[in-house]
Amino acid sequence: MTWRARWRDIDKAFLVGVILLGLIVLASVLVPVLSKFDPSSGTAKPMQGPSSANLFGTDNLGRDVFVRAFAATRLDMAVAMAAVGVSLVVGTLLGAVMGLGGRSKLSGLLSLVVDSINAFPFIVLALGVVAVVGPSVPGVLAAIILTGWARYARVARARAAVIANADFVHAARLLGYSRTRVMIRHVFPNVYAESFAFALSELVIVILAIASLSFLGAGVRPPTPELGAMISEGRIFLAQAWWISIFPGAVLALAALSIQLIADGYERMVRYA
Amino acid sequence: MPSDLETAGTPRSDHDAARTDADGDLLAVSGVRIALRRRSGEVPVVETATFTVPANGALGVVGESGSGKSMLSRALIGTLPRYGGRVTHGSIRWQGRELVGLPEKAWRTIRGREIGYVPQSSMAGLNPILPIGEQLLEAVSNGRRRVDAEHRARVLELLDLVRIPRAKQVVSETADQLSGGMRQRVVIAAALAQRPKLLILDEPTTALDVTVQAGILKLVADLRRELGMAVMLTSHDLAVIETICDKIMTMYAGAVIEIGGVGDVRGGPLHPYTKALMESRVDQADPTRDLVTIPGEPPSTGNWPPGCRFWPRCPVAVDACRVGDQPAMRSFGQRWSACLRTGEWL
Amino acid sequence: MDTLRRHWAVRIVVRGIAVSFIVATVAFSVLRFAPGDPVLAILGDQASPIAAEEMREKLGLDGNVLTQYVHFLGDAVRGDLGTSITSGTPVVRIIGDSITPTLSLILLTALFALVLSVPLGLRLALAPDGLFSKVFRVVSSFSLATPGFFLGLLALLLFAIRWKVAPIAGFEPTLPGALAYLWLPALVICAQLIPILARVFRSSVLRTLDEEFVEAAIVRGVSRRRFYWHYLVRPSIAPTIALLGYVTGQLLGASVMIEMVFSMPGIGTRLVRAVTTRDYPTVQGILLIFGVLVVLITTLSELSIKRLDPRAGGDR
Numbered sequence: 001m002t003w004r005a006r007w008r009d010i011d012k013a014f015l016v017g018v019i020l021l022g023l024i025v026l027a028s029v030l031v032p033v034l035s036k037f038d039p040s041s042g043t044a045k046p047m048q049g050p051s052s053a054n055l056f057g058t059d060n061l062g063r064d065v066f067v068r069a070f071a072a073t074r075l076d077m078a079v080a081m082a083a084v085g086v087s088l089v090v091g092t093l094l095g096a097v098m099g100l101g102g103r104s105k106l107s108g109l110l111s112l113v114v115d116s117i118n119a120f121p122f123i124v125l126a127l128g129v130v131a132v133v134g135p136s137v138p139g140v141l142a143a144i145i146l147t148g149w150a151r152y153a154r155v156a157r158a159r160a161a162v163i164a165n166a167d168f169v170h171a172a173r174l175l176g177y178s179r180t181r182v183m184i185r186h187v188f189p190n191v192y193a194e195s196f197a198f199a200l201s202e203l204v205i206v207i208l209a210i211a212s213l214s215f216l217g218a219g220v221r222p223p224t225p226e227l228g229a230m231i232s233e234g235r236i237f238l239a240q241a242w243w244i245s246i247f248p249g250a251v252l253a254l255a256a257l258s259i260q261l262i263a264d265g266y267e268r269m270v271r272y273a
Numbered sequence: 274m275p276s277d278l279e280t281a282g283t284p285r286s287d288h289d290a291a292r293t294d295a296d297g298d299l300l301a302v303s304g305v306r307i308a309l310r311r312r313s314g315e316v317p318v319v320e321t322a323t324f325t326v327p328a329n330g331a332l333g334v335v336g337e338s339g340s341g342k343s344m345l346s347r348a349l350i351g352t353l354p355r356y357g358g359r360v361t362h363g364s365i366r367w368q369g370r371e372l373v374g375l376p377e378k379a380w381r382t383i384r385g386r387e388i389g390y391v392p393q394s395s396m397a398g399l400n401p402i403l404p405i406g407e408q409l410l411e412a413v414s415n416g417r418r419r420v421d422a423e424h425r426a427r428v429l430e431l432l433d434l435v436r437i438p439r440a441k442q443v444v445s446e447t448a449d450q451l452s453g454g455m456r457q458r459v460v461i462a463a464a465l466a467q468r469p470k471l472l473i474l475d476e477p478t479t480a481l482d483v484t485v486q487a488g489i490l491k492l493v494a495d496l497r498r499e500l501g502m503a504v505m506l507t508s509h510d511l512a513v514i515e516t517i518c519d520k521i522m523t524m525y526a527g528a529v530i531e532i533g534g535v536g537d538v539r540g541g542p543l544h545p546y547t548k549a550l551m552e553s554r555v556d557q558a559d560p561t562r563d564l565v566t567i568p569g570e571p572p573s574t575g576n577w578p579p580g581c582r583f584w585p586r587c588p589v590a591v592d593a594c595r596v597g598d599q600p601a602m603r604s605f606g607q608r609w610s611a612c613l614r615t616g617e618w619l
Numbered sequence: 620m621d622t623l624r625r626h627w628a629v630r631i632v633v634r635g636i637a638v639s640f641i642v643a644t645v646a647f648s649v650l651r652f653a654p655g656d657p658v659l660a661i662l663g664d665q666a667s668p669i670a671a672e673e674m675r676e677k678l679g680l681d682g683n684v685l686t687q688y689v690h691f692l693g694d695a696v697r698g699d700l701g702t703s704i705t706s707g708t709p710v711v712r713i714i715g716d717s718i719t720p721t722l723s724l725i726l727l728t729a730l731f732a733l734v735l736s737v738p739l740g741l742r743l744a745l746a747p748d749g750l751f752s753k754v755f756r757v758v759s760s761f762s763l764a765t766p767g768f769f770l771g772l773l774a775l776l777l778f779a780i781r782w783k784v785a786p787i788a789g790f791e792p793t794l795p796g797a798l799a800y801l802w803l804p805a806l807v808i809c810a811q812l813i814p815i816l817a818r819v820f821r822s823s824v825l826r827t828l829d830e831e832f833v834e835a836a837i838v839r840g841v842s843r844r845r846f847y848w849h850y851l852v853r854p855s856i857a858p859t860i861a862l863l864g865y866v867t868g869q870l871l872g873a874s875v876m877i878e879m880v881f882s883m884p885g886i887g888t889r890l891v892r893a894v895t896t897r898d899y900p901t902v903q904g905i906l907l908i909f910g911v912l913v914v915l916i917t918t919l920s921e922l923s924i925k926r927l928d929p930r931a932g933g934d935r
């Protein structure tokens with residue numbers, strides 16, 4: 001394939017998303033290391049507006065908002081990846097089992113659990129879990145995994161039900177392969193391919209959910225730098241020092257936008273490939 | 274109704290020919306070309322359609338899907354723009370008035386009032402959420418604001434006209450409560466509301482069961498006689514056209530290729546495509562012999578071959594058929610054919 | 620009786636009641652099956668066994684899970700959701716006191732969303748490739764990627780602090796006064812809701828435009844107003860309302876965030892306070908109410924879809 005043809009095949013929105021996300025990830029790794037400011041201790045004058053020394057200004061405790069914002073992005077991304085990874089694997093596995101189980105008692109019960117978890121607004125149920133586990137990084141992880149796996153299960157259930165009836169699966173069964181072998185060799189790879197596209201768009205929702213929980217005070221607690229918590233801390237100074245809230249918010253929105261572009265572009269490319 | 278299926282099914286060409294000759298032409302179409310706007314530019318779908326429909330006449334347009342017959346019908350009611358289409362050449366004269374290039378406002382006084390239209394499939398021809406009565410009232414009042422008792426009486430009269438029993442209940446029902454045949458009757462009733470001089474039916478029976486089809490065809494034939502209106506009907510089924518029409522017009526790949534009286538065409542078609550259509554009819558096939566089929570596929574829109582569009586599938590094509598433009602229609606007495614060899618191979 | 624049982628409305632309502640019980644079960648399960656022990660979380664690790672046992676009883680966490688479940692359901696049906704351990708008020712009272720702002724916000728948001736996305740979707744469908752559609756696509760992808768609470772904060776900064784056209788915080792439960800507090804939060808939620816709804820409505824209008832009955836109406840000379848309403852909007856609106864019903868349920872989640880941003884004394888604010896103070900009975904009660912509200916909203920939207928478009932199924 002020539003360069004030119006390959007260039008035409010790549011979705012432009014996807015490309016913009018990849019570049020944007022690459023820049024954000026790069027910044028979140030490099031900025032905390034290279035900057036002379038420390039993300040969790042105040043060394044500058046408090047409540048200073050954006051300047052060449054402090055690009056995003058300083059907060060009420062004299063901490064550099066620029067460093068804090070990117071240290072926070074690193075944390076949010078890591079937590080989101082972990083949460084999405086676990087939900088994807090567990091949810092898809094259970095969903096595939098449900099889809100293949102047909103009318104068995106176990107899959108009926110699982111389906112009921114999945115549908116009732118999905119009936120709740122995501123953030124509300126996550127708040128309930130945080131109430132028990134406690135507001136912390138593990139608390140946020142537990143909240144998002146416990147409520148998130150059910151959405152992957154729903155997607156995988158539908159997909160597996162279709163595949164289970166596909167001709168090649170019947171053929172494999174007729175050839176005498178065991179049920180387990182057919183599932184591992186034929187059904188799971190197909191279901192995971194679909195779930196991966198779904199997981200990309202879920203990543204956006206999960207990053208926003210982590211920030212939302214922390215914004216509410218039910219997630220990562222200060223002084224740990226976290227985008228939602230930073231926005232929340234700056235809220236009371238909105239009238240005097242807008243930059244404390246607005247810059248972390250903008251970074252969060254850009255991160256979400258870049259992943260959204262990647263997810264949409266990926267889906268388009270898969271669909272029209 | 275006194276006439277039964279048997280008589281409705283027989284061609285009455287001589288009887289009708291006597292009536293139409295006396296009147297002038299209601300509709301005169303000449304040299305019409307229709308093109309649809311596509312990404313790649315304008316794609317022609319109909320080229321050089323020339324024909325007339327006399328008052329009280331009944332013209333049947335036969336052709337496969339994609340032959341352009343539906344777009345031709347839409348040109349006559351001015352809804353081509355909905356499909357990104359327009360008439361690029363030629364003229365359509367309705368009672369002496371030019372319809373090509375007519376502004377939308379002027380169309381409102383013609384379509385639905387002077388020209389009635391029954392859309393392709395009866396299932397989708399009715400709004401699924403409005404009661405039947407309301408849709409008929411729209412047709413009766415035709416854009417006028419005021420609806421009065423007279424209009425309501427006319428709705429019941431129309432339902433009676435299309436032989437729908439228990440009209441009083443039907444008006445408050447929605448389309449999903451009616452059978453396919455009943456729906457088609459309602460659609461026909463709506464088209465008749467303004468007492469049109471010409472009724473255009475686009476594939477009126479395609480979606481219906483065979484038994485229901487017969488009932489609808491008989492209804493159209495009866496209505497035509499009772500109301501003294503002209504009919505233009507498109508179908509891919511020659512049997513449907515023979516039931517109702519006195520003239521047949523064959524279309525192939527956007528071109529009109531044969532026009533003639535029903536009896537004449539039945540007796541011996543002039544164009545090899547029409548001949549092939551007659552021979553491949555299932556309803557009159559000889560059970561002891563294999564069904565005749567036309568070899569090959571009709572060309573897709575915009576991919577018409579040079580020369581006569583039928584030559585790749587034609588059993589009698591010669592070199593002259595494969596070059597130049599689509600051959601023009603030539604007259605043979607009262608009949609027309611676009612086949613270069615019509616004179617020879619007959 | 621038999622015809623009554625077969626009536627679509629009855630079936631929709633019966634299913635709603637059944638789902639409510641499932642939702643109650645989820646609210647019940649969160650406290651029991653999430654990792655961690657609520658009792659130790661309240662009293663700390665060094666709590667005496669006697670104090671722990673007392674707290675367990677107070678929270679309804681004593682005895683085996685099945686007995687707890689039966690008690691919980693029995694009490695809930697009788698309207699008893701326990702008492703708050705921080706204030707001692709019955710949870711039902713807490714909910715009753717704080718539900719008005721939340722419900723008014725949801726209602727106004729749904730109303731705004733429907734009223735704005737129908738004409739918007741219609742406009743998009745009638746010129747799918749126009750400049751308007753392109754601008755819409757860009758704007759909507761930005762507003763969808765922006766977190767709702769951040770959008771709320773921006774709105775607060777601009778409208779309340781800079782331009783002073785909206786109050787900064789609070790709520791007023793009487794009607795004309797409430798609107799002053801509600802319009803901005805409702806519009807903020809709409810900014811994320813309308814792009815989705817308008818797109819769905821646009822594609823169903825496009826599908827309707829291809830229908831033959833639309834052509835039949837044009838031939839019939841149906842008046843412009845009648846044509847838009849009965850031939851384009853009504854036949855196309857069912858998927859949009861179904862989605863609105865679903866999204867409005869999820870909107871309860873968004874309203875939690877927005878209530879916090881705009882400091883509204885709603886049920887979302889109460890939930891967050893209960894979570895941060897570990898007031899388990901209140902958390903459990905509010906979770907239950909949220910679940911029941913979602914079911915109620917879904918059921919209502921199904922009923923209204925059936926009224927607007929008899930083709931729509933309500934009895935899958």
